[in-house]
Amino acid sequence: MTSMTTFSTTDPQGARAHARAMAGTQVETMPTVPAGSTPDLPPGVTPESMVWEETIGAGGYAAKELERGARLRLVDLRGDACVSMLIFNAQRPIERLNVADTMKVQWNAYLQAGRLLLSDMGRPLMSILADDAGTHDAFCGPSNERTPRPYSDCGAWGSHPNARGRLLLGVAKFGLGRKDVHPGINWFKGVRIAPDGTTILTAGPFPPGRSVLLRAEMDIIVVLTNCPHVLDRRPTYEATPVRISAWRGPITPADDPIRNATPECLRAFLNIEEYLHR
Amino acid sequence: MNNTAYAGLPRTIRVDAIIAARSPWDGLVNEGETLRILDLEGNQAVDFLLYCAADDSERYSAQDTIAAQANILLRTGSILMSNEGRPMARISATTVAYHDTIGGACSCESNTLRYGHHTKSQHACVDNFLISHARDGRGKRDIVSNINWFMNVPVEADGTLGIVDGISAPGLYVDLQMQMDVIAVISNCPQINNPCNGFNPTPVRVVIASDERV
Numbered sequence: 001m002t003s004m005t006t007f008s009t010t011d012p013q014g015a016r017a018h019a020r021a022m023a024g025t026q027v028e029t030m031p032t033v034p035a036g037s038t039p040d041l042p043p044g045v046t047p048e049s050m051v052w053e054e055t056i057g058a059g060g061y062a063a064k065e066l067e068r069g070a071r072l073r074l075v076d077l078r079g080d081a082c083v084s085m086l087i088f089n090a091q092r093p094i095e096r097l098n099v100a101d102t103m104k105v106q107w108n109a110y111l112q113a114g115r116l117l118l119s120d121m122g123r124p125l126m127s128i129l130a131d132d133a134g135t136h137d138a139f140c141g142p143s144n145e146r147t148p149r150p151y152s153d154c155g156a157w158g159s160h161p162n163a164r165g166r167l168l169l170g171v172a173k174f175g176l177g178r179k180d181v182h183p184g185i186n187w188f189k190g191v192r193i194a195p196d197g198t199t200i201l202t203a204g205p206f207p208p209g210r211s212v213l214l215r216a217e218m219d220i221i222v223v224l225t226n227c228p229h230v231l232d233r234r235p236t237y238e239a240t241p242v243r244i245s246a247w248r249g250p251i252t253p254a255d256d257p258i259r260n261a262t263p264e265c266l267r268a269f270l271n272i273e274e275y276l277h278r
Numbered sequence: 279m280n281n282t283a284y285a286g287l288p289r290t291i292r293v294d295a296i297i298a299a300r301s302p303w304d305g306l307v308n309e310g311e312t313l314r315i316l317d318l319e320g321n322q323a324v325d326f327l328l329y330c331a332a333d334d335s336e337r338y339s340a341q342d343t344i345a346a347q348a349n350i351l352l353r354t355g356s357i358l359m360s361n362e363g364r365p366m367a368r369i370s371a372t373t374v375a376y377h378d379t380i381g382g383a384c385s386c387e388s389n390t391l392r393y394g395h396h397t398k399s400q401h402a403c404v405d406n407f408l409i410s411h412a413r414d415g416r417g418k419r420d421i422v423s424n425i426n427w428f429m430n431v432p433v434e435a436d437g438t439l440g441i442v443d444g445i446s447a448p449g450l451y452v453d454l455q456m457q458m459d460v461i462a463v464i465s466n467c468p469q470i471n472n473p474c475n476g477f478n479p480t481p482v483r484v485v486i487a488s489d490e491r492v
Contacts, residue, residue: 099341100382100423103439105391109380110437120404120421122387139350139380141341146363164361178335179419181361193433197351197376199344230345264391271390 029057029241038245042073045247052246058239059159061166061225063173065090068276069251072126072214072222076133076188078240080205082229083187084142084163086171086180087117087125090219093176095121099138099183105264109193111136111185114258116268117214123272124265125220127258130213135190135202141183142167143230150235160237163227170223187212188242189229201231205240217252217272283485286371287453288312293486299479300468302406304414306331307456311488312370315464316451317428319480321444323467324427325383325403327420328358328366331459334416336360340379340423350433351376352425358454361422365457372452374445378426380433381441383407384469393471406465414461426467427452429474443473 007018031054032038036047052064055077066072074083089095098120103109105118113131116124142163145154156165164181171180188210190202226239252259252269259269284291292311296318297303307313315324330336339361344350346359353376358367382388385404389397407421428446433439454462468479 094418098382098388098423100380101385101388101391104381104431104441105388107440108437109433109439118388118391120385120387120418122385122390139341140345141339143345144342144361144363147345178361183339183341183423192437193350197349197433199348199350230342231348267391267394271387 029055029060042245042247049247050245051248052244054244055241056224056226056244057241058237059161059166059227061170061223062244063170063221063223064246065219065221066216066246067248068216068218069249070216071129071247071249072216073211073245074187075209075211075243075245076206076240077208077243079208079210080238080240081226081242082189082232082239083242084167084225084227085185085187086167086182086223088176088180088221089119089125090221093174093180093221095119096180096182097125097184099185103138105268106262109138111138114261116258116265117185118268122268123275124217124268126214126216127252128212129215130211133188133206133210133212135188135206137186137189137191137229139191139193139199140186140230142186142225143227147230151237161227163225163230166225166227167223170225174221186229189232191231199231201229203229203232203234215249215252217269218276283316283483284487287314287485287487288489290488291485292488293484295484297464297466297482297484299466299481300401301466302410303464303466303484304410305462305484305486306459307462307486308459308488309456311456311486313454313456313462314451314485314487315427316449316483316485317446318448318483320448320450321428321446321473321476322480322482323429323469323474324482325407325465325467326425326427327407327422327463329420329461329463330360330366331461334420334461336362336364337420337422338366338425340425343379350380352379358425366460367454367456370453370455373450374428374452377452378429378431379423380439381426381429381431383421383424383465384467389471397471400470401468403465403467403469406468407463410463426474441472441474444476
């Protein structure tokens with residue numbers, strides 16, 4: 001950070017000089033603008049196709065509209081991120097992620113490569129193209145301000161923000177509100193179900209660099225936050241930075257293996273293709 | 279109906295209604311009152327949502343309920359939590375071992391994925407919820423992951439899950455003691471393509487009881 005002592009901020013000119021002197025400051029948790037200027041492009045991705053490059057730290061949140069075909073990559077940089085996620089149809093946000101349909105339609109509760117994230121209208125919002133983490137959660141949703149925690153200051157902002165409060169801020173910036181914070185997904189922290197129904201959290205920390213690669217199957221709004229998992233019982237607020245990268249990509253072709261993997265997947269793609277065939 | 283339907287309930291019966299097969303129902307249930315839902319003919323899924331009567335943007339949250347009890351199954355003693363992390367109701371009794379809250383509601387749209395486009399025209403729980411909501415100024419944004427009373431959704435070790443034959447029977451019930459004033463919204467599930475209703479939707483009965491003397 002530039003030293004404050006060289007500026008007088010008693011008048012607008014001084015305040016302007018002080019403000020402008022901050023330009024170029026680099027911190028770990030910030031967006032890279034333009035996204036294509038990142039020195040560390042995803043493999044095979046051109047600077048021109050990059051549409052989003054941002055790192056969010058503990059308690060951070062971010063939201064972005066992505067076009068159909070876009071790829072979204074999340075990297076758990078140091079192995080202790082928990083990314084809560086909401087997804088909406090960008091054109092009509094009344095259509096949104098439905099975790100129950102995502103599980104029930106695909107006959108499986110555990111998110112992994114090859115699976116779809118389904119909307120409440122029988123259409124895919126996103127596909128999971130790759131996943132080298134394998135520990136995710138579609139059961140427990142985001143923490144909220146009343147989640148039992150051994151630390152304080154767990155409001156929508158401050159030292160230990162809760163995930164729901166952060167998602168509420170993310171959706172608000174698209175004109176959405178409390179009723180739009182729908183049941184969501186937690187990436188990187190795993191929840192498995194025991195035979196008696198017990199939720200078993202695999203909290204890590206994990207090796208650094210685990211990632212998930214998603215593909216938008218319609219124009220979407222994604223809202224993300226990085227807060228400790230709701231079942232995380234550790235005494236301190238643990239969430240290491242997550243890197244978000246997105247780039248334009250080809251629309252899913254007719255011979256796509258995920259599209260054709262199961263009869264349910266194929267009908268979901270037929271539905272989205274029909275919806276967009278106007 | 280005979281008195282056995284009231285067994286164990288508080289003495290003042292304020293509501294006693296039959297919800298016809300495939301039909302929606304909604305009603306205000308006050309803090310302290312008990313809502314009993316009876317599975318009259320057995321294995322009839324009852325799709326269920328709760329809204330805080332004072333502010334319906336606070337509503338039942340399956341995910342918060344699961345996280346709070348660290349278990350996906352609803353049993354006697356389970357607390358139904360809101361999206362704001364507040365207790366809305368407690369399962370004060372149930373004669374069924376467990377109930378579901380991960381399976382969600384059937385919809386015309388999801389039916390096309392699960393069974394084929396020939397099922398799009400069939401009646402579905404989401405349509406029932408929308409019909410109830412429209413009467414009360416709510417809409418599609420208010421539909422969230424719900425409870426399925428009397429429905430059985432096992433999750434296997436590899437995550438495989440599905441709606442399978444039920445474990446309910448005629449006359450079994452669930453009692454909810456409300457922890458706040460709520461609007462309860464029910465879809466008596468019309469699904470005919472899976473075992474959640476034994477492939478045959480049937481009526482259920484709702485009773486609202488309290489200790490208050492009229």
